[in-house]
Amino acid sequence: MLEIVDHAWEGRTSTGRADELFQQHRKEIYEDTDRLFGRFMAIQWVGGILFALIVSPHTWVGQTSHIHLHVWAAIFVGGAISAFPIWMTRVWPGAVATRHAVATAQMLMSALLICLTGGRIETHFHVFGSLVILSFYRDWKVFIPATLVIALDHFLRGIYWPLSVYGVLTASPWRSVEHGAWVVFENVFLVMSCLRSIREMRFIANRTAALETSERNSRQTFEEAPIGMAVIGLDDRFRQVNTAFCKMIGYSEEELLSRSPVDLTYPDDRAETRRIAAAMLESNAHCSAEKRFVCKNGEVLWAMRTGCLIRDGAGNPRHFLIMVEDITQRKKAAAALQEAKEEADRANNAKSEFLSRMSHELRTPLNAIIGFGQLLDRQNPTGQQRGHLRHIIAGGRHLLDLINEVLDISRIESGRLQLSLEPVCVSEAVQEAFDLMRPAAVERAIDLSVQPCPELHCYVLADKQRFKQVALNLLTNAVKYTPIGGEVTISYDVSNGGRLRLLVSDTGVGIPAEKLSRLFTPFDRLGAEQSEVQGTGLGLAVCRRLMEAMGGSIGVESIPGQGSRFWIELPRSAPAFGGMVLRSVGRFRAPDANNGKRSILYIEDNRSNVMLVEEILADQAEMELIVAFNGESGLALARQHTPDLILLDLHLPDLSGPEVLTELKSDEIMRRIPVVVVSADATTRQIERLKAAGAHSYLTKPLDVEKFLRAIEEAATPSEETKECVAA
Ligand code: ADP
Numbered sequence: 001m002l003e004i005v006d007h008a009w010e011g012r013t014s015t016g017r018a019d020e021l022f023q024q025h026r027k028e029i030y031e032d033t034d035r036l037f038g039r040f041m042a043i044q045w046v047g048g049i050l051f052a053l054i055v056s057p058h059t060w061v062g063q064t065s066h067i068h069l070h071v072w073a074a075i076f077v078g079g080a081i082s083a084f085p086i087w088m089t090r091v092w093p094g095a096v097a098t099r100h101a102v103a104t105a106q107m108l109m110s111a112l113l114i115c116l117t118g119g120r121i122e123t124h125f126h127v128f129g130s131l132v133i134l135s136f137y138r139d140w141k142v143f144i145p146a147t148l149v150i151a152l153d154h155f156l157r158g159i160y161w162p163l164s165v166y167g168v169l170t171a172s173p174w175r176s177v178e179h180g181a182w183v184v185f186e187n188v189f190l191v192m193s194c195l196r197s198i199r200e201m202r203f204i205a206n207r208t209a210a211l212e213t214s215e216r217n218s219r220q221t222f223e224e225a226p227i228g229m230a231v232i233g234l235d236d237r238f239r240q241v242n243t244a245f246c247k248m249i250g251y252s253e254e255e256l257l258s259r260s261p262v263d264l265t266y267p268d269d270r271a272e273t274r275r276i277a278a279a280m281l282e283s284n285a286h287c288s289a290e291k292r293f294v295c296k297n298g299e300v301l302w303a304m305r306t307g308c309l310i311r312d313g314a315g316n317p318r319h320f321l322i323m324v325e326d327i328t329q330r331k332k333a334a335a336a337l338q339e340a341k342e343e344a345d346r347a348n349n350a351k352s353e354f355l356s357r358m359s360h361e362l363r364t365p366l367n368a369i370i371g372f373g374q375l376l377d378r379q380n381p382t383g384q385q386r387g388h389l390r391h392i393i394a395g396g397r398h399l400l401d402l403i404n405e406v407l408d409i410s411r412i413e414s415g416r417l418q419l420s421l422e423p424v425c426v427s428e429a430v431q432e433a434f435d436l437m438r439p440a441a442v443e444r445a446i447d448l449s450v451q452p453c454p455e456l457h458c459y460v461l462a463d464k465q466r467f468k469q470v471a472l473n474l475l476t477n478a479v480k481y482t483p484i485g486g487e488v489t490i491s492y493d494v495s496n497g498g499r500l501r502l503l504v505s506d507t508g509v510g511i512p513a514e515k516l517s518r519l520f521t522p523f524d525r526l527g528a529e530q531s532e533v534q535g536t537g538l539g540l541a542v543c544r545r546l547m548e549a550m551g552g553s554i555g556v557e558s559i560p561g562q563g564s565r566f567w568i569e570l571p572r573s574a575p576a577f578g579g580m581v582l583r584s585v586g587r588f589r590a591p592d593a594n595n596g597k598r599s600i601l602y603i604e605d606n607r608s609n610v611m612l613v614e615e616i617l618a619d620q621a622e623m624e625l626i627v628a629f630n631g632e633s634g635l636a637l638a639r640q641h642t643p644d645l646i647l648l649d650l651h652l653p654d655l656s657g658p659e660v661l662t663e664l665k666s667d668e669i670m671r672r673i674p675v676v677v678v679s680a681d682a683t684t685r686q687i688e689r690l691k692a693a694g695a696h697s698y699l700t701k702p703l704d705v706e707k708f709l710r711a712i713e714e715a716a717t718p719s720e721e722t723k724e725c726v727a728a
Helices: 002-055 069-091 096-116 122-136 140-160 161-165 172-222 243-249 253-257 267-283 328-377 383-413 426-443 464-480 512-516 541-551 605-617 633-643 659-667 686-694 705-716 720-727
Strands: 056-061 064-067 228-233 238-241 287-296 300-311 317-326 422-425 447-450 459-461 485-493 499-506 552-558 563-573 598-603 624-630 645-648 675-680 697-700
Touching: 002 069, 002 096, 002 122, 002 172, 069 447, 069 598, 069 633, 096 140, 096 161, 122 172, 122 243, 122 541, 122 624, 140 161, 140 172, 228 243, 238 253, 243 253, 243 317, 267 300, 267 317, 267 512, 300 328, 328 383, 383 541, 422 426, 426 464, 426 485, 426 499, 459 633, 464 485, 464 499, 464 541, 464 563, 464 686, 512 552, 541 552, 541 563, 598 605, 598 633, 598 659, 605 624, 605 705, 624 633, 633 645, 633 659, 645 659, 645 705, 659 675, 659 686, 675 705, 686 697, 697 705
Parallel strands: 447 485, 459 563, 598 624, 598 645, 645 675, 675 697
Antiparallel strands: 056 064, 228 238, 228 317, 287 300, 300 317, 422 459, 485 499, 499 563, 552 563
């Protein structure tokens, strides 16, 4: 509604403004033409007198000569005709009466000149010429008095004094009609021309008004924008700044217009600002980057600056347009958060450290409790003693499970979990878990079965031990929480091309919908602690963390009283190539616990090359290395970890290096990761080809250690914004 009202208002003001512009233009034309006629009539008067003096200065009566009547007529009649309109053009330029007086006088002047030349037919052209000059007014109405005056003059003089108008003693009355008809003929075209000019003037006025409105709107939008905006010339000077920018930076508009943005830039950010400006000049990309301004009061303002280069119609750079958002507070909200996070991380690490030490300490006495308990059990205790011993052993095992799971969780949370990601044959791993679980299932008369995997050799990228641990945990729960005689089934879903789903279904007690959200919370047993079933409430919490650490996911569907179906999902992988194992080196980077480290993925099939790079990076505490021994695994790891840098060998056993590069560069997320090619192929052609395909840089083997470290430092350093800029 508001918009409609706005447009209606704009439409009205625009029409009113168009009318105003039109009237103003027409007034200027009337006044200019009046002034033109003022000068022209004066010259014409003097010209008439000179003509009379030259052509017929004297008249003779016998021997006596007198000044010819034509001379007196040129002086006095010409003066009488011209003086009044000349005066009017001075006093009332642009008035209706003035141009009508001019039109009338101009025709009378034509009549006088025709008379002075004795009705010479050539002088009649003065009439036509005068009409053309009158059309300068672009007011067709001036032709009415002009036509009437000249027609009446010819008619009357044609009857009473034909000699003065046609140069003959007698003239047919039709001659006046013929002259009048020629005047009307010319008038038709002059009127058409006037009407056309008026239409054009209206069109120009409408367009100018529309342009003015649009310009006003743009200026208002710029002026009133809630974020800082500025136009910067190619000479690096402010051309235009809006109120928000002035307020933000503390300078007035005048002060800013006499300065360069570099003057206001924090000294450390100047080089980067210049570099971004140069990059914008080279490409058409817009650029967003954080930078610091120094305000008038000396305070430092953190800003998110987005800029672009504006070009003219011919594509030549015109100026930069920048938008500046004050992010000082956000930066301070972020620094505090970072500090709090670091503090929390420190506390978490301390907790994990404590837990892992305690767990270690607890294992030793537990070893004695469970071990000696089992020994006593074998020494024929009495029935009552046997019962007590079972309690001791079960309690000890429970405590051991608890310790193991607490240790797992604390390892994952502190980022100390070592994962060896490799292609794992799912059916093999599941069969192993199944075999381990079978005795417990038999004991509880549970029908435990596995449906065959739809694909013969189905691999996922996972840590085999941890994968088995998760599968075993789900199976244990299914058997534990299913009443005697129930069913537990393992099945597969391969319908999602890139991922494999393993499902564990049971016909157990099920889980009420309102408790599902607490399922993965450590120590929350959802009420099972009141049952006979033993447990710690940690198993599923560990499973979820392990799955996420391996780039997978876990979920459940359950109907109370009917059963539950737990599932886990992992990225699929090609089988390991030539028996080579894919492994991770150093600490595993859990998504929320990278500890500020930068990760490097090295895709290389040669073990000695890998060992060399491991050695080189051994001293770089802030870097972690992940290794893939073939292209497919490299791509899977890149997808999973989004490392900060990829080192790529060109001769891989499955895919070629350029193929891996193309695949990386075609992925929306992976394309941002800088790729440094490390190859023995040092030909210029190859280097250029790889760089054109998107490689960040190219290092040749044998590696120069200094160069290598410099290259990875440089490639892994750019900020996100810079990366985006380069990518754009
Ligand atoms: P617990 O050691 O208690 O089994 P988990 O973390 O493995 O701990 O499971 C958490 C809780 O989820 C269990 O205590 C139980 O209440 C519920 N639960 C897990 N699996 C099943 C299942 N298959 N059927 C019914 N409830 C289950």
